[in-house]
Amino acid sequence: MTATHRLAAGPPVAQWHRPLLWLAVAMAILVVVSIGGMIVDGRVLAGLPIWAKSVKFALATLIYAVTWAWLIAQLTTWRRVAWWAGTVAAVGLGLELVVIVIQIVRGTTSHFNFTTAFDAALWNTMGLSIMGVWFATVLVAAALFRNPASDRARTSAIRAGAVLSVVGAALGMLMVQPTEGQRATGSSIRGAHTVGLADGGPGLPILGWSTVGGDLRIPHFLGMHALQAIPLVLIVLEFAARRFPVLRSAAKRQAVVLVAAASYGALLAVLTWQALRGQSVVRPDSLTMLAVGAIAIAASVAVVVIVRRSGVRELSNPVVVGGVR
Incomplete structure (x- = not known):
């Protein structure tokens, strides 16, 4: 298979980055659960239904996970580095969504929240996970520059x-x-x-x-x-x-x-x-x-x-x- 075909179709889904694929599956489930939450839970936070936040973040994470899982699977150079970076990103994003859901259940905001020591700990945890995801993404992006089509x-x-x-x-x-x-x-x-x-x-x-x-x-x-x-x-x-x-x-x-x-x-x-x-x-x-x-x-x-x-x-x-x- 030529590099052109690889970028057009790519390897089978079974060969895509597995942790990111599992994250995508989890996010798809969370989207469904969150939509159900919007239907049965009438609470509003910052002007929106409280479960709207997890819908948006889960959808964005799902798209991210599927895209990078596909790209990492096509790498031939720096593939091991990219695989570990993708795994770090999957864990970090999963942790971010866990914090968001915890705070939705508690009825408060997840971002920028220092109201209590627990809120601050959750926000700091999320902040560290986001930084980890960003650095991991930079590494995978760098790997793309080592793998021209x-x-x-x-x-x-x-x-x-x-x-x-x-x-x-x-x-x-x-x-x-x-x-x-x-x-x-x-x-x-x-x-x-x-x-x-x-x-x-x-x-x-x-x-x-x-x-x-x-x-x-x-x-x-x-x-x-x-x-x-x-x-x-x-x-x-x-x-x-x-x-x-x-x-x-x-x-x-x-x-x-x-x-x-x-x-x-x-x-x-x-x-x-x-x-x-x-x-x-x-x-x-x-x-x-x-x-x-x-x-x-x-x-x-x-x-x-x-x-x-x-x-x-x-x-x-x-x-x-x-x-x-």
Whole structure:
């Protein structure tokens, strides 16, 4: 099997990283249990049904676990390092969800909570587990740079997605510092998702992202899921190449993927800047709109130039989608 086929289809599920797969199964069960909790448990915390938090975190963890379990199974270099790093990540994420569920059952928040010694111990445990997961993810991402595929576009998509995912995870550290108001009042809650207002105000349905203030969860969430978003761009390009011959060049697909990754990174920077200014994502000001518009225009122009450019060397490897030529 060629490297191109390996990245398209990959090894059988039975060969994927087993601890991450078990974590994914546990998260799928937790999603179902949490949805049931939302139905039978009417408690509300920070403006949302109390079990909504475990639904969101379990879904995000499930996606993370499946993606990395698949990628680790395809490595040929640094595979043992990546396997252990993936195992550390699986344990850390599992521990994080255990803390979240414990606090949901107790009827209180899991993040930033120093109300009692027990609450503080749980939050500190979660914080250590999150740091462990981040460092483990960095190691696995580094392993991806030691395992290029024969198709440069796929290599670029996976590497760019991994790097942006690591950056997105690191953006979560912006939330753990106590706000000025919390310092002034000696609050037992030290840290916040929302900038400019207290957590728990009006927010988007399900997600809970603030509609009246800045929300650091937005760039954090979108950054972490770049690992799925950027390769998805490549998948779309590969399907489109069946109808548009210009996209059959792996070099052109790679160039478009790099433009998409750069644009995604620029958007994360704008969203972080917007949140830090205390501005809601649904109420952008003219500066934010100008920045987003500039990113969109630059990306569109770059893609048009790439597609229309002649003389790009065609690579020999054909487009493979789902392992089928």
